[in-house]
Every structure is written in C-alpha cells, then in structure tokens.
Amino acid sequence: MEKDFHREFYKCPQCGSEDRFLEQLAGEVRERGLAEKDWKFHFQIVEGVVVDQTKAAAIPIGSELPGFGIMTDICMDCGCIYAVDLTRIDKKRSLPPAQIIPPNRSQRRRDAREQGPQIIIGNN
Numbered sequence: 001m002e003k004d005f006h007r008e009f010y011k012c013p014q015c016g017s018e019d020r021f022l023e024q025l026a027g028e029v030r031e032r033g034l035a036e037k038d039w040k041f042h043f044q045i046v047e048g049v050v051v052d053q054t055k056a057a058a059i060p061i062g063s064e065l066p067g068f069g070i071m072t073d074i075c076m077d078c079g080c081i082y083a084v085d086l087t088r089i090d091k092k093r094s095l096p097p098a099q100i101i102p103p104n105r106s107q108r109r110r111d112a113r114e115q116g117p118q119i120i121i122g123n124n
C-alpha cells in the first residue's frame with residue numbers, strides 16, 4: 001500500500017445512493033450560517049495505529065507504525081454504514097499514556113467477540 005493512500009467514497013456500496021444522513025444534516029447547519037462553508041460532519045471518525053499488543057512493548061520509541069483514519073456516514077436509503085474516507089496516517093510510536101484505565105469485564109468480553117482493527121487512543 002502507498003504511504004499516502006487516501007480514498008473517498010461517494011456512493012453507498014449496498015444500493016448506490018449518494019444521500020448520506022450526517023452529511024445532509026451538516027449541510028443544513030452550514031446553510032444556516034452556524035458552521036464554516038467547508039465544514040463536514042461524520043458518523044464516526046476513528047484514528048489509530050495497527051499494532052500487535054503482544055509485541056507493542058518491544059517496539060522502540062520513534063518507530064513509525066502504519067496508522068489509519070476512517071470516517072463513516074449512513075446511507076439514507078438503505079441504512080448501510082459505510083466508509084466515506086480512508087486515509088493512511090503513519091505515526092511514530094511515543095511514550096504510552098501515564099494512566100491506563102482497564103476496561104470492565106463486559107467490555108473485555110465484547111472486545112473479544114469483535115474482530116476489528118486495534119484502536120489506540122492517546123498513543124500518538
């Protein structure tokens with residue numbers, strides 16, 4: 001993958017509609033002058049680096065890791081949640097945050113069921 005990989009999607013992959021829920025709501029806010037002309041709003045914005053937690057401690061500070069930025073919106077015709085913007089954002093490993101609050105048990109069980117990208121917050 002290219003280091004500057006970036007792709008935007010303008011159509012629902014399920015039904016082909018171009019009507020997106022949050023994008024249209026943001027448009028109303030802009031039209032009322034309550035936001036900048038180029039302001040955008042998304043359903044989710046997720047950023048992180050891809051790292052195997054069992055190896056994380058061995059990765060030297062300053063090492064560059066492949067990172068991601070993902071923005072999603074919701075199709076107004078079929079309800080599909082899909083990525084509208086995928087951006088590769090490589091990040092240098094920094095010192096871990098001073099305090100880590102462990103997730104509660106139900107959160108851990110949920111995490112174990114979900115097979116998704118590792119999301120690191122506050123580690124950039």
Ligand SMILES: [Zn+2]
Pocket residue numbers: 012013014015016017075076077078079080
């Ligand atoms: Zn759709």
